[in-house]
Amino acid sequence: xxxxxxxxxxxxxxxxxxxxxxxxxxxxxxxxxxxxxxxxxxxxxxxxxxxxxxxxxxxxxxxxxxxxxxxxxxxxxxxxxxxxxxxxxxxxxxxxxxxxxxxxxxxxxxxxxxxxxxxxxxxxxxxxxxxxxxxxxxxxxxxxxxxxxxxxxxxxxxxxxxxxxxxxxxxxxxxxxxxxxxxxxxxxxxxxxxxxxxxxxxxxxxxxxxxxxxxxxxxxxxxxxxxxxxxxxxxxxxxxxxxxxxxxxxxxxxxxxxxxxxxxxxxxxxxxxxxxxxxxxxxxxxxxxxxxxxxxxxxxxxxxxxxxxxxxxxxxxxxxxxxxxxxxxxxxxxxxxxxxxxxxxxxxxxxxxxxxxxxxxxxxxxxxxxxxxxxxxxxxxxxxx
Amino acid sequence: xxxxxxxxxxxxxxxxxxxxxxxxxxxxxxxxxxxxxxxxxxxxxxxxxxxxxxxxxxxxxxxxxxxxxxxxxxxxxxxxxxxxxxxxxxxxxxxxxxxxxxxxxxxxxxxxxxxxxxxxxxxxxxxxxxxxxxxxxxxxxxxxxxxxxxxxxxxxxxxxxxxxxxxxxxxxxxxxxxxxxxxxxxxxxxxxxxxxxxxxxxxxxxxxxxxxxxxxxxxxxxxxxxxxxxxxxxxxxxxxxxxxxxxxxxxxxxxxxxxxxxxxxxxxxxxxxxxxxxxxxxxxxxxxxxxxxxxxxxxxxxxxxxxxxxxxxxxxxxxxxxxxxxxxxxxxxxxxxxxxxxxxxxxxxxxxxxxxxxxxxxxxxxxxxxxxxxxxxxxxxxxxx
Numbered sequence: 001x002x003x004x005x006x007x008x009x010x011x012x013x014x015x016x017x018x019x020x021x022x023x024x025x026x027x028x029x030x031x032x033x034x035x036x037x038x039x040x041x042x043x044x045x046x047x048x049x050x051x052x053x054x055x056x057x058x059x060x061x062x063x064x065x066x067x068x069x070x071x072x073x074x075x076x077x078x079x080x081x082x083x084x085x086x087x088x089x090x091x092x093x094x095x096x097x098x099x100x101x102x103x104x105x106x107x108x109x110x111x112x113x114x115x116x117x118x119x120x121x122x123x124x125x126x127x128x129x130x131x132x133x134x135x136x137x138x139x140x141x142x143x144x145x146x147x148x149x150x151x152x153x154x155x156x157x158x159x160x161x162x163x164x165x166x167x168x169x170x171x172x173x174x175x176x177x178x179x180x181x182x183x184x185x186x187x188x189x190x191x192x193x194x195x196x197x198x199x200x201x202x203x204x205x206x207x208x209x210x211x212x213x214x215x216x217x218x219x220x221x222x223x224x225x226x227x228x229x230x231x232x233x234x235x236x237x238x239x240x241x242x243x244x245x246x247x248x249x250x251x252x253x254x255x256x257x258x259x260x261x262x263x264x265x266x267x268x269x270x271x272x273x274x275x276x277x278x279x280x281x282x283x284x285x286x287x288x289x290x291x292x293x294x295x296x297x298x299x300x301x302x303x304x305x306x307x308x309x310x311x312x313x314x315x316x317x318x319x320x321x322x323x324x325x326x327x328x329x330x331x332x333x334x335x336x337x338x339x340x341x342x343x344x345x346x347x348x349x350x351x352x353x354x355x356x357x358x359x360x361x362x363x364x365x366x367x368x369x370x371x372x373x374x375x376x377x378x379x380x381x382x383x384x385x
Numbered sequence: 386x387x388x389x390x391x392x393x394x395x396x397x398x399x400x401x402x403x404x405x406x407x408x409x410x411x412x413x414x415x416x417x418x419x420x421x422x423x424x425x426x427x428x429x430x431x432x433x434x435x436x437x438x439x440x441x442x443x444x445x446x447x448x449x450x451x452x453x454x455x456x457x458x459x460x461x462x463x464x465x466x467x468x469x470x471x472x473x474x475x476x477x478x479x480x481x482x483x484x485x486x487x488x489x490x491x492x493x494x495x496x497x498x499x500x501x502x503x504x505x506x507x508x509x510x511x512x513x514x515x516x517x518x519x520x521x522x523x524x525x526x527x528x529x530x531x532x533x534x535x536x537x538x539x540x541x542x543x544x545x546x547x548x549x550x551x552x553x554x555x556x557x558x559x560x561x562x563x564x565x566x567x568x569x570x571x572x573x574x575x576x577x578x579x580x581x582x583x584x585x586x587x588x589x590x591x592x593x594x595x596x597x598x599x600x601x602x603x604x605x606x607x608x609x610x611x612x613x614x615x616x617x618x619x620x621x622x623x624x625x626x627x628x629x630x631x632x633x634x635x636x637x638x639x640x641x642x643x644x645x646x647x648x649x650x651x652x653x654x655x656x657x658x659x660x661x662x663x664x665x666x667x668x669x670x671x672x673x674x675x676x677x678x679x680x681x682x683x684x685x686x687x688x689x690x691x692x693x694x695x696x697x698x699x700x701x702x703x704x705x706x707x708x709x710x711x712x713x714x715x716x717x718x719x720x721x722x723x724x725x726x727x728x729x730x731x732x733x734x735x736x737x738x739x740x741x742x743x744x745x746x747x748x749x750x751x752x753x754x755x756x757x758x759x760x761x762x763x764x765x766x767x768x769x770x
């Protein structure tokens with residue numbers, strides 16, 4: 001197990017009607033920037049509820065609506081401008097990971113003199129941030145409890161993840177009932193995103209991180225059990241609750257600390273989203289089994305076999321390579337059951353930009369679970385067609 | 386899954402040489418009360434190391450040594466007196482759970498006008514505490530990351546657990562190498578204590594807390610894998626590291642939040658320790674399988690079978706009662722492998738005080754996984770003879 005520093009300052013109010021605890025936002029000041037996406041929070045009555053609580057608390061409320069999936073740097077800039085002009089004290093995103101990510105970089109940008117894109121390119125430039133309080137409506141990115149944010153500049157076909165201790169939310173409200181209205185497509189994509197976060201941590205070369213590996217398997221089993229339930233019974237509280245809590249635990253540091261590894265499927269997918277603005281989780285579901293097959297070797301077979309045995313209950317003690325292959329098949333089958341696409345072709349993606357995408361994605365992957373070059377990444381993209 | 390409020394403010398510096406981060410204690414003030422037990426931290430050089438770091442930081446250091454296992458209220462009172470007289474800013478226990486628990490109640494007592502025993506009897510009376518920074522030398526109680534402390538008054542044969550948000554440590558240093566010198570007996574007892582914390586959370590009637598149950602199984606598997614390794618190879622870093630991190634995760638809220646249940650084996654063991662001053666973990670190892678057998682019924686068989694299947698890899702799909710019984714046997718066998726005692730007789734305990742002990746232990750157990758009366762508890766004690 002590697003040395004680590006565990007620090008998860010975010011508090012979570014989890015469960016039905018926890019929105020009442022939003023009143024605790026007053027600890028951070030009087031002026032709030034409410035950040036949200038489209039109409040869904042209005043349709044479900046959450047927008048009015050939030051506004052009414054803020055009103056009861058006599059907060060001054062400014063708003064930034066219309067934050068898009070794969071949030072754009074332009075939205076961040078708008079939010080930063082409001083924060084600076086109106087002397088905002090606290091940023092309150094209400095929505096899914098895109099809204100939260102946008103708000104987190106707004107919070108950092110409010111304390112930064114230059115263009116916030118600098119902070120996306122280099123998280124170490126974040127030297128402070130307004131406090132962020134989140135209300136989550138989609139189980140996927142884990143942004144409600146972590147230090148990360150992913151922002152795109154579509155003009156440049158760039159999508160980057162940034163991170164800083166300063167943008168960990170102060171507290172987050174996780175009410176699984178808010179996810180009852182999430183569409184089948186987004187439920188499936190969200191589950192694939194959660195699973196990919198777990199995979200990124202699970203397939204590590206760090207030695208002796210036994211606890212972390214077992215926790216990864218626990219969370220993968222949770223996704224596999226409850227993903228299809230949530231798909232078929234959208235208002236199944238137990239399923240939505242387990243997926244929601246799993247989304248936070250998958251990426252808040254619990255799985256990675258002591259077992260650090262360079263993520264590799266996420267950087268590849270970010271290139272897909274940057275060039276084609278597709279749904280992140282769909283891209284991940286396509287790339288994950290292809291990546292698994294590509295890196296499977298005598299050297300990695302044991303780890304993939306362990307995955308199959310401990311997550312899919314495949315029989316123990318068989319030939320590791322056979323079990324590994326079956327585990328990868330099971331992964332592919334699971335994504336199919338979730339109705340997720342299996343090929344890039346299904347999303348209208350062809351080879352056009354593979355060269356450029358592979359070059360960008362491969363930057364840094366020499367320290368991944370299995371090191372990957374530009375040519376490797378390009379081949380993975382091709383295998384995913 | 387029940388509603389919950391997740392708040393784990395304690396930071397952890399985990400791994401080799403993390404003691405260097407002790408310098409961060411200066412954030413809490415200039416005057417520190419160093420709390421420790423016997424000679425072991427001096428023998429291993431940790432005492433000198435800590436003193437030298439505090440000196441480098443120009444801290445004023447007061448000391449309270451000689452804190453006993455099953456820490457006594459008299460030690461707490463001594464510490465509180467020093468804190469009040471010397472205007473101590475921060476309390477620094479260096480040792481195992483007993484030292485940490487003692488220090489946590491000292492920290493609370495320093496901010497309380499009456500006798501600190503009041504705070505042991507009623508944690509809600511804790512309305513503030515000095516910051517606590519811990520350096521851990523024994524994997525067992527999880528006190529380094531939780532809100533609990535257990536203090537005894539041997540004159541009254543009383544041993545009670547108290548708890549408060551205020552006594553959660555600010556940060557803790559967990560260096561597994563400090564546990565290399567822990568004796569076989571204490572290694573075994575510590576492992577039994579960790580496992581008991583997990584069992585107390587695992588055997589719950591809360592519905593739908595799937596993530597929490599899988600996490601419990603992950604940590605139990607860790608204890609079962611690494612407990613014997615640590616026993617036979619005391620300086621096996623991987624084993625000590627996994628046990629140490631498991632001790633913290635078992636009781637910091639991760640397993641219990643959303644799946645709350647009344648603990649029942651711990652209260653029973655506290656009566657043993659209060660009357661006989663035995664090693665806590667040994668008492669737990671004796672009572673746990675006896676309790677399991679006592680509460681096993683058609684109603685609970687499925688949960689025990691699940692435990693057997695998921696922790697001991699017993700074959701799935703067999704008759705639940707048979708699997709449950711095998712799981713309990715496996716538990717007993719594991720404790721035997723760890724060299725732990727199996728009967729109260731081995732510890733010199735007879736029926737003398739069972740009546741009084743059962744009466745005190747049963748108070749509140751009507752809400753346990755299987756509700757227990759005074760007569761039930763008495764019978765469990767008898768079955769453990």
